Amino acid sequence: MGLAIAALAAAGLACNIGQTGPEDATSLPAQEQVSPDTETEIEPVFEGGAVSSLQNVRQAVVQIEAQGTFVDPEFGLQVNSAGRGSGFIIDPSGIAVTNNHVVTGAALLKVWVGGESEPRNARVLGVSECSDLAVIDIEGDNHPYLDWYEGSIDVGLEIYSAGFPLGDPEFTLTKGIVSKASTSGETNWASLDSVLEHDATINPGNSGGPLVDSSGRIVGVNFASNPTFSQYFAIPRDVAAGIIDQLRRDQDVDSIGVNGKAVVSDDGSLSGVWVSSVASGSAADKAGVQPGDILTTMEGLSLAMDGTMADYCNILRTKGPDATLSIEVFRYEDEQYLQGQINGRPLETSFSFETELGSAIADEGGSTNGSYSSYVSVSDDFGTISVEIPSEWADVDGSPWVSDGKVIGAQIKAAVSVDDYLSYWDEPGMFFGASDDLADLGGYIELLDIRRQDFLVPCELDGRYDYEGVLYRGKYDLFFNCGGEGGTWLLVLATVPRDDPSQFVVMLEVQIVGDGDLEAVDRILESFEVVAALP
Numbered sequence: 383m384g385l386a387i388a389a390l391a392a393a394g395l396a397c398n399i400g401q402t403g404p405e406d407a408t409s410l411p412a413q414e415q416v417s418p419d420t421e422t423e424i425e426p427v428f429e430g431g432a433v434s435s436l437q438n439v440r441q442a443v444v445q446i447e448a449q450g451t452f453v454d455p456e457f458g459l460q461v462n463s464a465g466r467g468s469g470f471i472i473d474p475s476g477i478a479v480t481n482n483h484v485v486t487g488a489a490l491l492k493v494w495v496g497g498e499s500e501p502r503n504a505r506v507l508g509v510s511e512c513s514d515l516a517v518i519d520i521e522g523d524n525h526p527y528l529d530w531y532e533g534s535i536d537v538g539l540e541i542y543s544a545g546f547p548l549g550d551p552e553f554t555l556t557k558g559i560v561s562k563a564s565t566s567g568e569t570n571w572a573s574l575d576s577v578l579e580h581d582a583t584i585n586p587g588n589s590g591g592p593l594v595d596s597s598g599r600i601v602g603v604n605f606a607s608n609p610t611f612s613q614y615f616a617i618p619r620d621v622a623a624g625i626i627d628q629l630r631r632d633q634d635v636d637s638i639g640v641n642g643k644a645v646v647s648d649d650g651s652l653s654g655v656w657v658s659s660v661a662s663g664s665a666a667d668k669a670g671v672q673p674g675d676i677l678t679t680m681e682g683l684s685l686a687m688d689g690t691m692a693d694y695c696n697i698l699r700t701k702g703p704d705a706t707l708s709i710e711v712f713r714y715e716d717e718q719y720l721q722g723q724i725n726g727r728p729l730e731t732s733f734s735f736e737t738e739l740g741s742a743i744a745d746e747g748g749s750t751n752g753s754y755s756s757y758v759s760v761s762d763d764f765g766t767i768s769v770e771i772p773s774e775w776a777d778v779d780g781s782p783w784v785s786d787g788k789v790i791g792a793q794i795k796a797a798v799s800v801d802d803y804l805s806y807w808d809e810p811g812m813f814f815g816a817s818d819d820l821a822d823l824g825g826y827i828e829l830l831d832i833r834r835q836d837f838l839v840p841c842e843l844d845g846r847y848d849y850e851g852v853l854y855r856g857k858y859d860l861f862f863n864c865g866g867e868g869g870t871w872l873l874v875l876a877t878v879p880r881d882d883p884s885q886f887v888v889m890l891e892v893q894i895v896g897d898g899d900l901e902a903v904d905r906i907l908e909s910f911e912v913v914a915a916l917p
Contacts, residue, residue, distance in 0.1 A: 431474075432529050436542060439598040440553045441496040441526040442471045443591060445546040446480055446504075446518075448488035452658045453674035455645055468545030468591030469518065470600070471495070471527040476520035477630050479622070480590030481605050482509045483571055485516045486641040487659020487673070493520050494551065508629030509661075512636040512695035514572035514605050515622060516590075517629035528592060530619055531599035535578065537563055541601050543582040543614065545591025558582030558614075560601075567615070569606055570644040570686075573695035578602050578616045585609075636698045638707075638724050639664020640671065644686035644694075653686045654678040654712065655694050665703065669722050670729035671711065678719075679710040682757075682770060682909055710908070721908070735873070735907075736900040753898050757905055762792040764917050767816050770909035771796045772902050775811065782917055783815045791817030791886070791916050803893065807840070807865030810895045810902070816912045818886040826856050826876035826887045833874050833889070837861050841872055853911065854888060855880055870895050873903060879912075886916060 433442050449464045469480035478493070485491060486509050492501035502521045509516040533539075539560040547554055558581040567574025580593065584604050593602040593616040602616030628635050639661040646653045654676040660667050671677070677685055677694070681701065685694050701707060707724040722729035754772035761768045762780035771778075775796040783793035797803035797811025804811075834843070841861035849856045856877030864870040871894040879885050890910060892903050 431526060433526055433598045436555075436594070436596055436598050438526065439528070439542075439544050439555070439592070439594055442528045443544045443546075443553065444469045444471065444478055444496075444520070445494045445551065446484055446590065447492040447501070448485050448490075449492070450487055450489040450659060451673070452487065452641070454658060455643075455656045459674075466546065466549045466587055467589040468547075468587065468604075469493070470544070470590075470592040471520065471525045472600075472626070473527055473630075474523060474525050476504075476522055476525050477507070478504070478518050478520055479592075479603060479626055480516050480518060481603070482511055482514045482516045482637075483641055484590045485509070485518060486511070486639075486661055491518065493518070495520060495522075496526065497553070506661075507632050508634050509637050510625050510629060510635040511638070511640065511642065512573045512691065512698060513617065513621070513625050514574075515603065515617065515625050515629060515635075517626055528594065528598060528600050530623060531595050531601045533595075535560060535563055535601055535618060535620075537561065539601070540596050541580055541582055542594050542596070543580075543584045543588060543591065543604055544594060545584070545588040545604065547585035547587040549587050554588075556583040561613070564618075565615075567606075567617070568690040568692050570689055571642070571691060572605065573691040574617060574621065576618065576621065577605075578618045580614050580616060581612055582614060583612070584614045634703065636695060636703060637664075638671075638698070638703055639666040640677075642677070642691075642694075644689050644691050645676065646686065646689050652676070652678070652712065653684065653689075655685055655691065665724045668728070669709070669724050669726075670720075671709075672713070674713070674715050676712040676714055677709055678712050679708075679908075680724075681708055682759075682905075708908075735894075735903045736897075753901055757902075759909070760794060760796060761913075762794050764792055764914070766792045766914040766916050767794060767814060767910070767912050769794060769812075769814050769911070770905050771812060772905075774798055783817060789917055790819040791815055792912075807870040807893065808895055810893050810899045812893075812902075812906060813889070813891040814906070814910055815889045816886055816916055817889075818916050826878050829887060829889060830857055830859060830874065830876040833876075833891075834859050837864070837872060837874070840864055841869075849875055849877060851877065851880075851907065853880060854878065855883075856888075858890075864893075875907075886912060888912065 446469050447464055447466050452460045467484035469478045471478045485506050491504045493504045494501050504518045504520045507517045507519050543556045560580050562579035564576040565579045567577035584607050588604050591604050592600050602618045603622050604616045606615040625635050640657045641659040642655040642657050645656040657675045659673050680697050706726040711720045720729040756773045757770045758773045759770050760778050777800045779795040779800050782789040783791040793815035795813050802809040841864035844860040844862050846859050849858050854877035858875035861872040864872050873892045875890040877888045
């Protein structure tokens with residue numbers, strides 16, 4: 383399938399970030415360098431307290447080594463892999479800041495403080511996937527620490543990037559100025575409305591290190607670079623400080639527990655958030671998300687189609703990470719689709735009509751009408767049922783479901799032309815009805831049997847199959863050659879709620895004229911729902 387990490391510059395987006403991301407901003411230990419634990423210990427300039435000079439910044443800047451097992455979209459499974467980034471202490475108790483992509487999913491952290499020869503242990507207190515921030519607690523007390531810069535952060539402000547680039551144990555400080563006080567922070571691993579652009583060189587391994595002023599006070603947190611154009615980016619103080627205050631209280635922000643990045647297949651047919659690692663015990667872990675999975679949809683919205691984390695993060699910020707969030711996952715290793723919920727039902731294998739019937743429709747002479755441009759959610763006139771349909775199906779009838787002159791429930795008919803859908807086999811469209819008038823309709827199997835009789839003459843019956851959805855279960859009949867040889871396929875589905883089968887019955891009928899309609903069927907089946915009391 384040829385997955386490639388979406389390069390923002392190549393995608394032609396307005397954002398200037400994208401050449402250096404978590405895949406290289408957090409560096410593997412430099413091969414030509416000896417390990418920090420064999421280096422000569424650097425004598426500290428002072429002990430404890432807030433750093434007040436550029437000379438002493440090194441005492442509060444740390445090198446972090448994250449060890450664990452990760453799945454990379456380019457290199458595959460990386461067992462017992464170690465990557466290094468930077469960080470900085472903000473409290474004498476050992477509270478330190480780094481990037482989320484440096485630490486999330488790691489089995490253990492080693493932290494070298496102030497040039498010490500032996501690493502210290504640390505634990506993650508909180509992370510923000512979307513802001514690419516993390517707070518860790520380093521063992522020990524009376525650490526030197528950095529204070530926040532309190533002045534205005536304007537273009538031309540003299541700044542310095544501090545950290546440990548390229549996995550080198552030697553502390554590095556580079557000088558520059560703020561080039562832009564605000565620029566877009568949409569990347570393939572984070573989503574920030576505004577970040578700082580500067581020209582104080584950072585390299586892989588600088589991730590999570592501080593951007594400081596001439597007195598050693600924190601201006602921002604380095605997280606990305608575009609070295610081709612000497613552009614370097616930091617999460618600004620005004621964005622970072624408030625998030626860090628939450629993270630240090632053992633609270634995650636805009637996070638479900640994954641170390642992820644946006645990916646898009648070479649042909650654009652598949653996009654989503656590639657999961658490199660999963661934090662144990664997190665919401666993603668409990669849902670069954672695994673390293674190597676691709677989160678393709680969340681709450682019915684396709685993710686990362688623009689090569690960024692924007693949609694993923696906007697959903698988390700709108701709904702909140704504690705909300706129940708529907709997800710669809712493509713398990714790349716097995717080429718298997720799964721559906722489930724964050725903070726709800728765990729992932730399970732999902733059936734795809736597009737996958738199962740695509741070749742069959744082509745073999746039977748069905749048309750290749752291509753994908754629909756987008757999908758919209760529609761409701762009936764009472765607001766009791768809803769479903770997502772192609773935006774091209776703009777003719778929508780949400781009047782009551784009537785049988786023999788009696789209102790028996792709610793219904794939606796949708797097509798480019800509902801009249802043509804009801805009259806001809808070559809017009810794709812949909813009927814969705816829900817009724818609690820079981821005395822008239824009987825059970826869902828009886829209802830399906832009745833409808834089968836209506837289609838046995840104009841169509842050929844392929845068979846009856848079980849349907850197992852997240853909210854509903856039932857059976858469906860599949861017909862083909864409707865209207866003649868090589869004609870339309872027809873799906874007729876009858877279901878009941880999983881939690882209370884006697885509550886109501888749902889009937890779905892979809893005419894499948896071409897391969898693009900299979901995608902519509904999958905979207906309809908993923909989204910149809912009874913949301914209020916039926917009429």
